Amino acid sequence: MKGECSQTSIQIELPLRLVIHQSKFSFVDLFAGIGGFRIALEKLGGQCLGYSEIDKQAIQVYKQNFISYLNQDEIELGDITKIPELPANIDIVVGGVPCQPWSVAGCLRGFDDPRGKLWFDVIRLVNQSQPKSFIFENVSGLASPKNRENLELILHELENIGYCVKWKILNAYDFGLPQNRDRVFIVGIRKDIEKCQEYNFPESLKVHPKVLDILDELKNIKIVKKAKLDANTLFKGVIPPSRTRFQKDDELNDFFIFSDLRNGHTTIHSWDIIDTTDREKIICLTLLKHRRSKKYGNKDGNPLSFQNFQEIIPDIKLNELDNLVDKQIFRLTDDHKYEFVNSKNMTGINNIYRIILPAADIVPTLTATGAKDYIATVSISASHPEQYKRLFLEKIYKNKQYIPITAKHACKLQGFPKDFKYHEKDDIARRQFGNSVPIPVVEYVAKELLNILRI
Known part of the structure; x- marks a missing residue:
């Protein structure tokens, strides 16, 4: 593994985003990929209790950036379909649920695609652990007319297990990245939490760098x-x-x-x-x-x-x-x-x-x-x-x-930090960034959530 967003090679033993101060909240990182959600939540003071990912190359990059001898007790949860339960006392569960079943590129197969059924494992684990809240991300195709009934089913199931749930399509461009990237964000807050119904998605930052500004x-x-x-x-x-x-x-x-x-x-x-x-x-x-x-x-x-x-x-x-x-x-x-x-x-x-x-x-x-x-x-x-x-x-x-x-370029266009070490093979790294989340969007979605949770 090698490669950073910046041109300067930084040699350091510890992952640069390792949170070693007193954390403000805990989270579990499902469908972790290379850690897009984690970067945003750690920046806000979160501590990861466990992560789930099955792609070996993504796990390598994830471990290189986040796991060291200081947090070796963090749980590698593995395949979500085989996780019996999540760690106790979680504040937030996050994850970019596999999006291919709901995308045009994936032929919009939805729940007919085995990856689409992973939503039921997400719902199962949230129901069992009852975290205070969750943030899930998916392609905008999940909200398309063809898939709208599936989206409504997912929202209904999440509400049935005790959550106030809201969703919105957000674009990376509206949060300071020169990339046209529409994504569905689903936020849920446990119904016993005061003002759970009052979550509002963040507004556009109105800061719009052009492509030439970041390359x-x-x-x-x-x-x-x-x-x-x-x-x-x-x-x-x-x-x-x-x-x-x-x-x-x-x-x-x-x-x-x-x-x-x-x-x-x-x-x-x-x-x-x-x-x-x-x-x-x-x-x-x-x-x-x-x-x-x-x-x-x-x-x-x-x-x-x-x-x-x-x-x-x-x-x-x-x-x-x-x-x-x-x-x-x-x-x-x-x-x-x-x-x-x-x-x-x-x-x-x-x-x-x-x-x-x-x-x-x-x-x-x-x-x-x-x-x-x-x-x-x-x-x-x-x-x-x-x-x-x-x-x-x-x-x-x-x-x-x-x-x-x-x-x-992809590293910057997704808002990853300069010190992020991505895969040494460019095609693999580009695929991993393409599968990731735009970090500033997650950060601002999470900020609004933490305000409700009073964290």
């Missing part, structure tokens, strides 16, 4: 004031309904997406980076526009036959389509229709899905599976979408002025 490689980049543009210039009059809170309707996007299946003003297509004629570009855009038409099939994206193309472009020649096959932009299906080679959106093009500009407010949600996301190391400014795309291709893409999001 060392971007420190010297100056923010250029962006031009204000009308909707007709940006969207040809129709603003897409899928835009997020981080995309302004009067400004150019802070990122470029590599996809042959989309066509926003900052979308890079394969025909933008491969030598193609204007005529070939028109043919490609024709497939892009009509591939989702029900006229050509019931798929989300349908291939088009030569005859289909003739209906749209009457003078098209077969060799024009075949030339795009030769350039590996199109491919022929088994039934002799044409579809894009890059036919999966998140796959991107040339192993790139998204390049985020340094002046962006956020990076997309860090995930355990990782994404083909990069950060540009130079900034660009333009007053028109076509100029913006041209400058991006010339100055950033072709000159390779971009870097991958590494474990060092």
